[in-house]
Amino acid sequence: MSNQTLEQKPKSEVFLIIKNTLILFAITAIAGLLLSIVNSMTADAIAAQKIIQRDNALNAVLPDASFEEIKIEKAEEYQRIQGIYQAKDSAGNLAGYAFMLTNKGYGGTITLAAGISAGGVISGMDIITHSETPGLGANADTDKFKEKLKGKQAETLTVVKGNNDGQNVDALSGATITSAAVTDAVNEAIAYYNNQLKGGK
Amino acid sequence: MSILKDRAKAGLIDDNPTFVQVLGMCPTLAVTSSVINGIGMGLSTTVVLLGSNVVISLLRKIIPAKVRIPAFIVVIATFVTILDLLLQGFIPSLYDSLGLFIPLIVVNCIVLGRAEAFASKNGVLASALDGIFMGLGFTMALTILGMIREILGAGQIFGITILPEAIYQPITIFLLAPGAFMALGAMLAVYNYMKIRKVNLAKQGKEVAGE
Amino acid sequence: MLNIVSSSPHVRDNASTRNIMRDVIIALVPATLWGFYVFGLNAIINVALAVSSAVLFEYLYQKLLKKPITINDLSAAVTGLLLGLNLPSGHYYFIPVLGSFVAIVVVKQLYGGLGQNFMNPALAARAFLLVSFAGYMTTWPNPAQTGRFWSIDGVSGATPLALLKTGKMLEAGVLSLGNEAGGIWLSDAFFGFVGGCIGEVSALALILGGAYLIYRKIITWQIPVAFFASFTIMMLVFGQNPWDLTYLAFHLTSGGFLLGAFFMATDYSTSPMTGKGQIIMGIGCGLLTALIRLFGGYPEGVSFAILIMNLFVPLIDHYLVPTSFGGKRNE
Numbered sequence: 172m173s174n175q176t177l178e179q180k181p182k183s184e185v186f187l188i189i190k191n192t193l194i195l196f197a198i199t200a201i202a203g204l205l206l207s208i209v210n211s212m213t214a215d216a217i218a219a220q221k222i223i224q225r226d227n228a229l230n231a232v233l234p235d236a237s238f239e240e241i242k243i244e245k246a247e248e249y250q251r252i253q254g255i256y257q258a259k260d261s262a263g264n265l266a267g268y269a270f271m272l273t274n275k276g277y278g279g280t281i282t283l284a285a286g287i288s289a290g291g292v293i294s295g296m297d298i299i300t301h302s303e304t305p306g307l308g309a310n311a312d313t314d315k316f317k318e319k320l321k322g323k324q325a326e327t328l329t330v331v332k333g334n335n336d337g338q339n340v341d342a343l344s345g346a347t348i349t350s351a352a353v354t355d356a357v358n359e360a361i362a363y364y365n366n367q368l369k370g371g372k
Numbered sequence: 373m374s375i376l377k378d379r380a381k382a383g384l385i386d387d388n389p390t391f392v393q394v395l396g397m398c399p400t401l402a403v404t405s406s407v408i409n410g411i412g413m414g415l416s417t418t419v420v421l422l423g424s425n426v427v428i429s430l431l432r433k434i435i436p437a438k439v440r441i442p443a444f445i446v447v448i449a450t451f452v453t454i455l456d457l458l459l460q461g462f463i464p465s466l467y468d469s470l471g472l473f474i475p476l477i478v479v480n481c482i483v484l485g486r487a488e489a490f491a492s493k494n495g496v497l498a499s500a501l502d503g504i505f506m507g508l509g510f511t512m513a514l515t516i517l518g519m520i521r522e523i524l525g526a527g528q529i530f531g532i533t534i535l536p537e538a539i540y541q542p543i544t545i546f547l548l549a550p551g552a553f554m555a556l557g558a559m560l561a562v563y564n565y566m567k568i569r570k571v572n573l574a575k576q577g578k579e580v581a582g583e
Numbered sequence: 584m585l586n587i588v589s590s591s592p593h594v595r596d597n598a599s600t601r602n603i604m605r606d607v608i609i610a611l612v613p614a615t616l617w618g619f620y621v622f623g624l625n626a627i628i629n630v631a632l633a634v635s636s637a638v639l640f641e642y643l644y645q646k647l648l649k650k651p652i653t654i655n656d657l658s659a660a661v662t663g664l665l666l667g668l669n670l671p672s673g674h675y676y677f678i679p680v681l682g683s684f685v686a687i688v689v690v691k692q693l694y695g696g697l698g699q700n701f702m703n704p705a706l707a708a709r710a711f712l713l714v715s716f717a718g719y720m721t722t723w724p725n726p727a728q729t730g731r732f733w734s735i736d737g738v739s740g741a742t743p744l745a746l747l748k749t750g751k752m753l754e755a756g757v758l759s760l761g762n763e764a765g766g767i768w769l770s771d772a773f774f775g776f777v778g779g780c781i782g783e784v785s786a787l788a789l790i791l792g793g794a795y796l797i798y799r800k801i802i803t804w805q806i807p808v809a810f811f812a813s814f815t816i817m818m819l820v821f822g823q824n825p826w827d828l829t830y831l832a833f834h835l836t837s838g839g840f841l842l843g844a845f846f847m848a849t850d851y852s853t854s855p856m857t858g859k860g861q862i863i864m865g866i867g868c869g870l871l872t873a874l875i876r877l878f879g880g881y882p883e884g885v886s887f888a889i890l891i892m893n894l895f896v897p898l899i900d901h902y903l904v905p906t907s908f909g910g911k912r913n914e
Contacts, residue, residue, distance in 0.1 A: 191436045198431070198443050202450040209454045216461030224464065304548075307717045344718050541675065545715040554689075 229269040232295035233258050233286030236266040244367050251359045258286070265289050268368055270360035271299075277348040278302040281311075285357045287364045291325045296357060308349030316343060320354075325361045330354050375498055383505025390513035391563040395481040400514060401552040403473050407530055410518025411511060412466045413473060416455055418507025420477050423451040425491040425503035432492045444487045445478070452477045482510060513559070520555045521546045600697070603801055603851075604657035610795045611664055611846065613788035618781035622672035622724060626781045630667035633679035637663025640687040650696075658697050662686050665705035665846060668782020669839065669886070670712070671723045678716065682708040698852045702893045706847055706886045713886070721881075723778035743767050743777055743837040744882040747823065747830070769829060772836040779838065786836035793845030802849040805858050809865025810844040810872075811835075817873030840872065843885035853893040860899040867892045 229238050236258035243255055254271035267288035274281050279302035286294040298312040310316060319335050320328070328340050330351045335341035342350040389395050399417070404410045427447050428435070435443045456474045459467040467474070477483065486506055491499040522528055525546030527535035535542075545551040618626045641659035645652045654660075666682050686708035691700045713720045771777050775785025783789070796802045815831060824830040834840070839847075848854060848868050855861050868888045875884025 187436075187438075191439045194434060194436055195439045195443055195446075198435075199446050202446050205450060206453055209457050213457040213461035217457070220461060220464045304717070344722065541677070541716065541719075543681075543715040544717070545711055548714060550711075550714070 225271075228271075228284045228297060228299055229256055229258070229286070231297040232284045233267050233269045233288065234294075236260055236269075238269060243363075249359055249363050251356045252363060253282075255363070267294060268364060270363070272356040272360060274352045274356040276301060276303050276352040277308050277346070278304055281349070281352055281356070283353060283356060285320075285360045287325050287360065291364075291369070293320055293323045293325060293357070293361075296320045296353070298353070303346070303349050307343070307346040310343050310346060311349050311353050316350075316353075320357060325364055327358055327361065328354050376501055379498065379501040379505045383502065383507075383509040384512065385509075387506075388509040388513065388563075389482045389485075389506055390510060391560060393482070393485070394560075395485055396510065398476060399473055399480060400517065401549065401556065403470060404514050404518040404521055404552060405525065405547045406469075406522045406528075407515060407518040408466075409469050410514035410516075412470050414507065414511025414514040416459070416470065416474060417477055417480060417482065417510055418504065419455055420448065420451045421483055421486060421503035421507040422500060423503075424448045424483055424487055425499040426496055427451075428487045428491040429494060429496045429499035435492070440488075440492065441484075444484060444492075448483050448487070449478045482506060517552070517555055517559060520559070521551060524555075525551060600656040600658060604661045606796065606799050606801045607661050607846070608657065608664065610792035610799075610801075611668065611782070613791050614668060614782045614785060614842070615664070617775050617785040617788045618668065618672070621775060621784060622781055625674060625724070626672040628676060629670050629672055629679050630664065630781060632676060633667030633670065633683055634660055634663035636680045637666065637683040637687050640684055641692070644688055644692045653697065656697070659687055662691070662704045665782075666708050668842065669705060669709045669780050671720060671779075672781050673719055673722065673724075675716070675719055678712060678719070682712050685711045700852055701897070702890055703847055703850045703853045706843075706890050706893075709886050710890055713881075723780070743772050743833050744876065747833060747837075747882075769832055769836070772833055777837065780842075783839045783842045786841055789841035789845060793841065796845060796849075802845070803858065803861065805861035806848045806854060806865040806868075807844040809862045810840075810848060810868045811865075813866040813869030814840065814873055815869075817870060817877075821873065821877060823877070834876065838876075838883045839885035843868070843872075843889055847886070848889045848892070853896060855896050855899045855903065857900070857903045857905075860896075860903040863899050863903075864892050864896065867895065 226238060230236065238256040238258055241255050241257050243249060243252055246252070251272050251274050252270055253273055256269040256271075258266040258269055260266040267286055267290075269284060269286045272283050272285060274283075281301045281303070282299040283296060283301075284299060285296045288294040296317050298317075301309065301312060303309045303311060319341055323338060323340075326338055328338050330342050330347065331339040332342045332347070340350065340354050383389075387393060390400055396417070399413050403413045424444070424447050428444060431443070431447075452475060455477075456467075459470070459474065486502060490502045494502070519529065523535070524543050525548075527533055527537070527540050527542045543551070546555060615630065618630070637659045638654050642652060642654050644650075645654075663679075663683055663686075666686055667679055670679060670682070686704035690702055690704040690707040691697070694700045767777055773786045775788065777784055793802075793807060797804060797807075815835070818831050818834050819826055822830055822834070844865075848864065855864050868885075871888035871891055872884045875881065875887055879887075881887075
């Protein structure tokens with residue numbers, strides 16, 4: 172359509188390039204302006220949502236507590252730990268610690284939360300995001316598997332097929348890699364708890 | 373009002389983006405593992421289509437032909453980003469399941485296709501209607517596909533178990549990519565079968581009337 | 584039969600197809616009977632369901648679409664039999680029926696019937712089932728534990744391949760079961776006292792069947808030999824225990840390698856027409872099987888490897904089928 176307009180009144184090539192550039196620039200500038208307005212409008216809501224989501228996830232592994240993020244010591248030794256949260260119950264006593272963890276699973280990165288109560292017992296594990304195979308690794312995100320970790324002592328866990336006694340974790344059938352990935356991540360949280368937090372720091 | 377009817381018929385049936393144009397296959401195959409995801413993706417795309425069609429139709433006299441593609445993409449990307457931020461802030465549950473695919477609406481061929489083929493040549497009202505009905509046609513296809521895959525692959529619909537494991541073992545492959553292709557292929561076959569039958573019936577009717 | 588080089592579709596009269604299929608069934612008899620013997624009643628039910636439903640689906644499809652009924656050529660029965668032998672002897676009796684539906688209707692008939700399908704129907708159905716019901720399809724009753732009784736619910740046990748994958752140690756020809764009592768001897772894997780799919784457990788029975796097929800000139804040597812050679816080299820060089828012959832022997836006698844090399848990869852409509860092409864196909868199958876077994880998520884890779892190579896067959900034929908004198912190659 173505007174090719175027709177330019178055929179009607181021929182102008183130099185340079186003028187056309189400048190004109191096109193300016194129009195495109197105007198469109199992008201308006202778009203940028205619009206986006207910054209929307210961004211400032213939604214920024215607070217998004218931040219609030221993220222905290223709600225985080226607290227929901229943490230409460231799933233350490234119920235009835237409020238959380239405060241604490242610093243990760245020796246972060247380079249604990250690559251799988253993404254965040255540590257100190258949990259206080261309603262009376263203000265220490266309820267335990269919740270960990271945000273990531274590890275490489277079979278289908279990609281698994282993000283999970285794990286809680287260790289003040290008494291040194293694993294209070295829960297929850298998968299937050301994963302891309303494991305449905306029917307196999309994805310079964311890690313079922314209550315059946317989560318229950319297998321719950322209540323274990325905060326000592327190193329071992330993945331064993333067909334045995335869930337003591338510190339053994341019964342592997343999901345056909346999904347040893349996923350089971351090991353989740354357990355290894357939880358083990359790192361346990362190691363951190365034992366080395367950095369338990370001494371009453 | 374004929375333009376409304378015309379656009380509705382084109383978007384939902386005759387030019388259906390999925391069944392006839394076979395555009396936007398990436399979201400069609402990737403997000404339809406459940407009904408709710410299909411509806412969510414379809415409606416999100418509809419919103420973007422409506423916005424981009426209206427704006428591009430309004431700007432059709434201003435945008436120079438030589439830079440129209442980047443201009444279209446900027447308009448589309450702006451709407452997608454706005455939608456992305458709004459969903460993230462206010463409908464987090466939908467954002468969780470669609471999150472990764474929302475930015476991909478930018479490269480959904482349906483949106484650019486309608487901008488190029490329709491909005492840049494037609495008035496604002498017609499373009500708006502075109503956006504809405506193309507979006508709804510897309511939503512319809514994604515919803516049906518999501519339904520087939522969720523029932524077969526998980527025994528559920530809208531996340532509610534309708535076929536318990538005692539009587540039905542979910543065929544997990546329908547939740548995965550190969551199952552998406554199979555279900556889509558079957559849907560295209562049914563659509564074409566019905567279309568051919570309609571044409572044949574119409575032909576027979578004409579012959580009868582002619583004699 | 585295979586020396587005739589022609590472009591698809593491969594039209595054969597009913598009688599010759601029937602003769603070939605009858606020989607394939609004869610060749611599968613030892614493996615089938617052995618599967619019945621070690622896995623008992625459940626194995627018989629699974630195989631019977633797979634065969635009968637495959638024939639029934641072929642009949643119904645052809646009846647419904649008013650096509651000539653070709654169940655007398657026995658090809659549907661062979662597909663059903665191969666599928667049944669590729670299943671675990673479990674108790675989900677809808678599995679063989681659903682598998683036969685996928686094999687016969689989706690993979691074979693929708694693409695035009697015998698000779699037109701581009702994938703091995705039995706294997707494609709097995710892959711469909713494996714992906715859909717991964718847990719069930721990888722849980723095998725273990726004959727060593729059930730004592731080969733005629734039991735419906737066998738105890739599930741790990742196969743040699745699963746043990747090799749998890750890095751269980753090999754000691755003096757025995758695959759250690761770790762904390763469990765006993766171990767798996769190489770002779771168990773050779774004669775067929777291990778867990779696995781119904782028809783794949785006995786290496787001896789499969790070798791007998793394969794030898795019969797080659798003797799009767801139903802199949803040629805190229806695919807099995809090339810498959811064997813490339814797989815062996817890959818396993819010796821890149822395996823968890825490089826240059827360990829016992830380790831290699833476990834890999835050769837366990838899982839679907841022999842069943843795949845003799846009966847699956849050699850399927851007429853999904854393998855190359857020339858000897859050279861068949862060697863390429865065999866090498867590809869061996870490489871892919873080794874890659875999947877060593878680095879993939881599943882312990883077993885034979886079926887996926889053959890399916891992937893099925894897709895290359897048209898390309899292989901395109902470059903290797905000789906043109907007649909004065910003829911022009913289609914480019």
